[in-house]
Amino acid sequence: MVNSTEYASQFQQEAQQQWQRFQAMFDAFVVNPADPPAEVTPYEVIWKRGNTRLLRYGSRDRETLGMPYLIVPWLGISRTYVLDLLPGNSMIEYLVNQGHDVFLLDWGVVGEEDRELGFEEGVYKIIPRAIERALEASGASEITLNGICLGGTLSAAYLALHPDAPVRNFVAVVAPIDFEHGGMFRTWLDERYFPADLIVEHYGSLPSVLMNTGFKMLRPTLEAQAMAGLWSNATRPGYIESYKAMSRWANDFVAMPGRFFRQLSKNLYGKNEMIRGEFLVNGRAVNLSRISQPLLVAAASQDYIVPAPAARSLMDVVSSEDKEFVELPGGHISVFSGRQAHQTLWPKINEWVSARSN
Amino acid sequence: MTTADNGTTENSATAFFEAWQDMIRKSTEAWSQAATGFGGFAPPNPGASPFGASSFAGFPFGAFPFGFPPGAGAPGSVPFTPSFNPADFMQMWQRMFETWQSQWMNSQSGETQPPSIEEAQRQWARYLETMAATFSEVMTTEEFSQALGKYMEQGLAFQERTAKQVNPQINSMLRAYNLPSRSQMDRMFARIIGMEEKLDDLEDEIRKLRSELSASRRPQSSRSRTARSSATATGAAAEEGEPA
Numbered sequence: 237m238v239n240s241t242e243y244a245s246q247f248q249q250e251a252q253q254q255w256q257r258f259q260a261m262f263d264a265f266v267v268n269p270a271d272p273p274a275e276v277t278p279y280e281v282i283w284k285r286g287n288t289r290l291l292r293y294g295s296r297d298r299e300t301l302g303m304p305y306l307i308v309p310w311l312g313i314s315r316t317y318v319l320d321l322l323p324g325n326s327m328i329e330y331l332v333n334q335g336h337d338v339f340l341l342d343w344g345v346v347g348e349e350d351r352e353l354g355f356e357e358g359v360y361k362i363i364p365r366a367i368e369r370a371l372e373a374s375g376a377s378e379i380t381l382n383g384i385c386l387g388g389t390l391s392a393a394y395l396a397l398h399p400d401a402p403v404r405n406f407v408a409v410v411a412p413i414d415f416e417h418g419g420m421f422r423t424w425l426d427e428r429y430f431p432a433d434l435i436v437e438h439y440g441s442l443p444s445v446l447m448n449t450g451f452k453m454l455r456p457t458l459e460a461q462a463m464a465g466l467w468s469n470a471t472r473p474g475y476i477e478s479y480k481a482m483s484r485w486a487n488d489f490v491a492m493p494g495r496f497f498r499q500l501s502k503n504l505y506g507k508n509e510m511i512r513g514e515f516l517v518n519g520r521a522v523n524l525s526r527i528s529q530p531l532l533v534a535a536a537s538q539d540y541i542v543p544a545p546a547a548r549s550l551m552d553v554v555s556s557e558d559k560e561f562v563e564l565p566g567g568h569i570s571v572f573s574g575r576q577a578h579q580t581l582w583p584k585i586n587e588w589v590s591a592r593s594n
Numbered sequence: 595m596t597t598a599d600n601g602t603t604e605n606s607a608t609a610f611f612e613a614w615q616d617m618i619r620k621s622t623e624a625w626s627q628a629a630t631g632f633g634g635f636a637p638p639n640p641g642a643s644p645f646g647a648s649s650f651a652g653f654p655f656g657a658f659p660f661g662f663p664p665g666a667g668a669p670g671s672v673p674f675t676p677s678f679n680p681a682d683f684m685q686m687w688q689r690m691f692e693t694w695q696s697q698w699m700n701s702q703s704g705e706t707q708p709p710s711i712e713e714a715q716r717q718w719a720r721y722l723e724t725m726a727a728t729f730s731e732v733m734t735t736e737e738f739s740q741a742l743g744k745y746m747e748q749g750l751a752f753q754e755r756t757a758k759q760v761n762p763q764i765n766s767m768l769r770a771y772n773l774p775s776r777s778q779m780d781r782m783f784a785r786i787i788g789m790e791e792k793l794d795d796l797e798d799e800i801r802k803l804r805s806e807l808s809a810s811r812r813p814q815s816s817r818s819r820t821a822r823s824s825a826t827a828t829g830a831a832a833e834e835g836e837p838a
Contacts, residue, residue: 250712285794286787348776349783365794372801423734429743434750438757440780453733457726464722468715540730 257470264476271484272477274317277329279340283369287344290366292373293320293332300337303404303593304370304379307340308363308387311353312492313447316342318485318573319384322478327572330582336589339370339379341387346491351440354495355517359394364401371402378404380589381529383411384572385542386500389510392550395527397520405592406529406556407585410568412542413524414511414549415504419540420454427506436494444489451489454540478575511549524550530558532588534581536571537563560588693728 283290294300307328309316319340320328331338341363346353370379381403383391388411395401415422424430435442452458462483469475492500509515515522533551535544544563551561564571564580572581732738765775774782 285790347783348780349787351780352784361791365798368798420730420734423736423739424742426736426739426743429740431743431747431750434747438750438754455726456729457722461719461722461726464715464719 253471257467260470260476261467264470264480272322272481274481274485275320276323276326277320277332282339282373283366285362285365287347287350288362289342289344290369291340291342292370293328293338293340299335300374301335301590301593302374303337303376303589304374305331305336305338305382305589306367306370306379307338307382307384308366308391309341309343310385310387311343311358311390311496312346312442312490313386313451314490315345315485315488316340318482318569321481321485321573325478325481325573325575325578327577327582330578331586334586334590336586337374337376339366339373341366346441346493348440351436351494353493354499355390355393355515356495358390358496359397359517363390363394364398367402378402380405380407380593382407382409382585384409385411385568387411388547388550389413389504392524392527393510393515393517393522395529396522396524397517397526399526399528403529405532405589406527407532407534407589408547408550409534409572409581410536410539410542410547411533411550412504412546413553414546415508416511417543417546417549418505419543419546421450421541422505424450425501425505427502430501432498432501436498439491439494441491441494442497444491447492448487448489451541482573511553524553525555527554528556530592531556531560532585533559533561534571534584535561535563536566536568538566539568539571541568558592693731 277293278295279291279293280296281289282292307319309319320326323329328338328340367379367381371377379402381391381395383389383406388408391406392408392411392413395403395406412418418425425432435446439446462479466476466479503509503515507514510522510524513521513523513525531550531554533547535542535547537544539547548561548563551559562581562584564584566574566576566580571577768775
C-alpha cells in the first residue's frame with residue numbers, strides 16, 4: 237500500500253517528466269518543425285540515365301582501400317537516403333569513414349517514363365554500366381557489390397547471368413531470394429487473387445499511394461507504436477531528430493516500375509521462380525548456382541517484409557566456397573539504418589569486405 | 595491512481611472489451627445487411643438507367659451521384675469477377691476480435707491496474723503488440739488475400755470507367771490550349787531515355803577507343819588501384835556532377 241507522501245512524490249515526479257516531454261515535443265514539432273537535412277555525406281554524380289544516377293561519396297582526393305564498394309538498393313518503393321540519413325546514423329558515412337570508396341546506384345523517383353524498366357534493363361544495362369563507371373572512376377579492376385532488399389535480388393540475377401563480371405565480393409542484405417518465405421506479401425500477391433496486370437495496365441506502375449497503403453497494412457499499429465515510443469523517449473538526446481528523419485523517409489514512398497512490379501508479383505512472389513532457376517531474363521534462366529564470388533548474406537531477425545529464411549536461402553544455391561550468413565537483431569530497415577546497426581551490420585560488412593579487398 | 599484486486603480489474607476489462615466487441619459486431623452486421631441490400635459491392639450494370647439511380651450501387655464505397663451513360667457498364671461488371679459476400683468480411687473481423695480478445699486476456703492475466711504512468715505506457719505498448727499480432731494473423735489468411743484482390747479489382751474497374759469518360763474531355767481541353775497530354779509526355783520521355791541510351795553507347799565506344807589509343811601509345815603504363823586522383827578522366831566525364 238502506498239502512503240500519501242510517497243504517492244504525492246511519485247505524482248510530482250511523473251508530472252515533471254510529462255512536462256519535460258511536452259516541452260521537448262513542442263520545441264521539436266512547433267517551434268522548430270523543419271526536418272533534419274537528409275543525404276549528409278558529400279557526393280558527386282558519376283553517371284546519369286533517366287532518373288537513375290550513380291553517386292560517388294567522399295571527397296575526391298582522399299585515400300581509399302582501393303576496391304569500389306557499389307551499393308545497389310531496392311528499385312522503387314522508397315527513397316535511398318535512408319542509407320545516409322543523419323550524421324552518425326548513416327551506413328554510407330560509416331563505410332566512407334572506414335576508407336571504402338562507396339558508390340550508390342540511386343534509382344531516383346520512378347516516373348511514368350520508367351514503366352518498362354524491369355529485370356532486363358536492370359541486369360543487362362544499368363547495373364553493368366554502373367559497375368563499369370565505378371571501375372573507371374576508381375581505377376580499380378574489381379568491385380564489391382552490395383545488394384540491399386530487392387537490389388540484392390537484382391544483383392544476384394546480374395551475377396548469375398554474368399559469371400565473368402568484375403565483382404570480387406557479393407554482400408546481400410535482407411535480399412529476398414526464396415519467395416516461398418516472403419511473409420505477408422506472399423499471401424497478398426497471390427496470383428489467383430491479386431490484380432497485378434490490371435494495376436500495371438491502369439497506372440503503368442505500382443503507384444506510391446498503393447505502395448504506402450501496402451506497407452502500412454503490413455503493420456497497422458506501427459504508427460501508434462512509434463508515437464508511443466516517441467512520447468516515452470522524447471527527452472532522450474537525439475531521439476526526436478532521429479524520429480523526424482525516419483518518419484519523413486517512412487512516408488516518402490515512390491512508385492515501382494510496372495514491368496518490374498509485374499515480374500516481382502507474378503514470377504517471384506507468385507511462382508517463386510528465382511530460387512528454382514526458372515526465372516527468365518531476356519530469355520535466359522537465372523541460375524543462382526553460377527554465383528561463385530565470396531558471399532556475405534545478412535538477414536534481420538524481426539524482418540516481416542523479408543523474413544530471414546527468404547534471405548538465407550541464397551546460401552544454399554550459390555556455388556561460392558567462401559560464404560557466411562549472419563542474422564542480426566532488428567527489422568527490415570533498422571538492420572542497416574537503425575541505431576544498433578553501428579554495432580552490428582556496419583562493422584561486420586567493414587571487417588568482411590576489408591579482409592577480401594586485397 | 596486507484597488500486598484494485600486482480601479480479602476486479604480483469605472483470606472490468608473483460609466487460610469493457612465485450613461491450614466494445616458487441617458494439618463492433620452489431621455495427622458490422624448492420625453494415626453488412628445494408629451492403630447486401632444494395633446488392634453487395636459489385637453493382638449491377640446500370641446501363642438501362644442513365645443515372646444509375648435505381649440504387650447507389652454504382653460506386654463501391656457508397657453513392658455515386660452522376661451515374662454512367664447507357665451502355666457504359668459499371669465498375670465490377672464484366673470482365674471482372676462477380677461480387678463477393680460482405681459476410682466474409684464480417685466473419686473475418688469477428689475472428690480478428692476474438693483472437694485479439696484472447697491474446698489480450700492472456701497478456702493481462704495476473705496483472706493489476708497500472709501503478710504509474712510509466713507502467714500504463716508499457717501496458718499500452720503491450721496492447722498494441724497484441725493488436726499487431728492479431729492483425730498479422732488475420733491478414734495472412736487466404737480469405738483476406740481474396741477479399742483484398744476483389745476490392746482492388748473493383749476499385750480499379752471504377753477508375754477505369756471514370757477515366758474512359760473523363761480522359762477524352764481532358765484531352766480535347768488540352769488540345770484547345772495547345773498543351774501536351776499525359777500520353778504524349780510519356781512518349782517524349784521514352785524517346786529521351788532511348789536517346790540517353792544511345793549516347794551512353796557512343797560514350798562507351800569513345801572510352802574504349804581512347805583507352806586502346808592510350809594503351810598503344812604507352813604500353814608500359816598501368817593504372818593505380820588506390821589513388822582516386824588517378825581517375826581524373828572519369829571525373830571530367832561526369833559533366834552532370836552535382837555536389838550535394
